Amino acid sequence: MRDISLHVLDIANNSLEADASLIEISVEEDITGNMLRVKIKDNGRGMDEETVRKAVDPFYTSRKTRRVGLGLPLLKASCERCGGTFSIKSKPGEGTEIYAGFRYDNIDRPPLGDMPETIFSLVVLNPSIDFIYRHSRNGHVFMMDTREIKKILQGLPLNTPEVAGWLSRHLKEGISNLGFKS
Numbered sequence: 001m002r003d004i005s006l007h008v009l010d011i012a013n014n015s016l017e018a019d020a021s022l023i024e025i026s027v028e029e030d031i032t033g034n035m036l037r038v039k040i041k042d043n044g045r046g047m048d049e050e051t052v053r054k055a056v057d058p059f060y061t062s063r064k065t066r067r068v069g070l071g072l073p074l075l076k077a078s079c080e081r082c083g084g085t086f087s088i089k090s091k092p093g094e095g096t097e098i099y100a101g102f103r104y105d106n107i108d109r110p111p112l113g114d115m116p117e118t119i120f121s122l123v124v125l126n127p128s129i130d131f132i133y134r135h136s137r138n139g140h141v142f143m144m145d146t147r148e149i150k151k152i153l154q155g156l157p158l159n160t161p162e163v164a165g166w167l168s169r170h171l172k173e174g175i176s177n178l179g180f181k182s
Contacts, residue, residue: 001074003113004038004102010071011040011098012122018044020095022130023122027115029137029178034104035084036112041097047090055088075100082106116171119144123167127158135175142174 015023020042028037058073079086083103090096102109133144
């Protein structure tokens with residue numbers, strides 16, 4: 001995958017396939033510490049230890065539609081290629097947490113990509129799922145929690161045109177206010 005936001009989208013879709021009702025996505029740009037950290041955590045079905053080990057094998061997939069699963073193996077390889085780390089924590093019935101760390105200045109680190117559009121797509125296409133998105137850059141933080149937004153909307157769906165338009169602007173402005181263009 002050509003950028004990290006596509007990896008996030010792929011893993012979040014795995015969470016949806018695992019029947020998660022809450023997906024937490026965290027991006028931390030620690031430029032001073034020279035690290036880019038991404039964490040995706042869900043409350044889906046989770047995996048046993050054997051399945052976690054197999055999950056990074058490109059020739060293993062739990063899907064019935066195709067015989068390979070390249071998302072996690074590609075993310076792991078991308079982390080390792082740029083001096084970073086990768087881990088999976090999971091328990092059946094409790095959910096899964098994926099961590100990907102990248103050396104920020106490494107020439108082999110893929111670009112972050114369009115995180116506002118990635119989060120927007122996940123939320124609008126899955127309005128019944130709760131998402132928490134946290135993005136920080138050198139201590140400045142932007143956070144969005146769809147549970148809070150849903151309370152304010154009092155039943156108005158997140159994918160109605162007016163709400164979707166506001167959400168798109170909110171994500172772009174919030175991340176832009178961290179001091180960079182996404």
